[in-house]
Amino acid sequence: MEYESTPDFDDNFLKLITKNKALEERLLKKIGRILDNPSIGTPKRHKLKHARGTHVNPYVIVYRIKGDRVQFLYIDHHDFVYEKSAEILERIEREEAHDH
Numbered sequence: 216m217e218y219e220s221t222p223d224f225d226d227n228f229l230k231l232i233t234k235n236k237a238l239e240e241r242l243l244k245k246i247g248r249i250l251d252n253p254s255i256g257t258p259k260r261h262k263l264k265h266a267r268g269t270h271v272n273p274y275v276i277v278y279r280i281k282g283d284r285v286q287f288l289y290i291d292h293h294d295f296v297y298e299k300s301a302e303i304l305e306r307i308e309r310e311e312a313h314d315h
Contacts, residue, residue, distance in 0.1 A: 216250045220287035223303050227290050231274065238271075242290070245271045253280045262301035265308075279304070 220228075232239035248255060249269060256267030256278060266279045266288060277300040278287045288307075289300040 216253060216285055217283060218250055218285040218287065221289065221303055221307070223299070224287045224289050231290065238274075241271050242274070242276070245269060245276060246287070249276065249278060250285060253278075253285050259297075263297065263304060266300060266304055268296070268300075 228242070232242065253267070256269040256276070258264075259266045259268055259277070263277070266277050268275045268277045270276075270293070273293050274290060275293050275296040276287065277289045277296055278285055280286075286307075288303050289296060291299060
C-alpha cells in the first residue's frame with residue numbers, strides 16, 4: 216500500500232531511532248505490517264476519530280487510512296503521542312477542508 220508521512224512523524228522517527236538500531240528494526244517491522252494490513256491499528260475516538268494507533272512499546276504509531284494510502288501522523292512515547300497526534304490531525308483536516 217502507498218504511504219506518506221507528516222514532517223512531525225519523520226522528525227520524531229529519526230529522533231527515536233538515532234543510536235537505537237533495535238528500536239528502528241521494531242518500528243520498521245510494525246510499519247511494514249501496517250502497510251500490509253492497515254486495519255491492524257486500534258481505531259481511535261474523539262479528536263482522533265479518523266486515526267488508528269498501534270503500539271511498539273513504549274511507543275505508539277498513529278496513522279490514518281486515506282483512500283488507498285496510509286498517512287503516518289505521529290510517533291512518540293505513549294504518554295505524549297495522542298495529544299500531539301490530535302493537533303497534527305486537526306491541522307491536516309483544516310488544510311484539507313480549506314483546499315476543497
